[in-house]
Amino acid sequence: GDSVTQMEGPVTLSEEAFLTINCTYTATGYPSLFWYVQYPGEGLQLLLKATKADDKGSNKGFEATYRKETTSFHLEKGSVQVSDSAVYFCALSGGNQFYFGTGTSLTVIP
């Protein structure tokens, strides 16, 4: 069945460091791919998405490219800020459901 595997955390970075969080997926058909972010004590918010191969989703300095050949959707940011500290979830939509990874906790220290 459909599934998402993402990099285990926690990840700790210094402010202005480069961020990569790896995500790979297994799916039948042509799923849409998402990154969601969860700040402490809150629900998940959509960060970015891509709906077909080679699409790049971007928002707030974060980017991810839908790579069909490697079944990946890695999240990147060139320079993280303390305010980016959160848990990040990779997800895909297929069938009648959405499938989420286990989440990667990011802490950015000044």
Place this chain on the structure above:
Amino acid sequence: NAGVTQTPKFQVLKTGQSMTLQCAQDMNHNSMYWYRQDPGMGLRLIYYSASEGTTDKGEVPNGYNVSRLNKREFSLRLESAAPSQTSVYFCASSEVPGGALRNEQFFGPGTRLTVL
């Protein structure tokens, strides 16, 4: 436009007690979902409703029941709570069921449930 709302925000139950978690959305979405979030487990789907009048089991349905009351509301019921049901519960909605092109989910703020 409130999006997805959930009540209550916090709840403490004793083993064997029952309760209903309420969820409502004002985006005219067809599909609604209930997830639980546990440390190291990510989000696990309990039940979903692809459209008004339908409900289906997700990955972890045991111990729960759901009701799609109307297009706006989707409730989750614990008939006899157990400590293993201590978790954070999230309701979500989407315009159409998961796999449709350009579909995305919108989440409520969560209900933090402790079962003693």
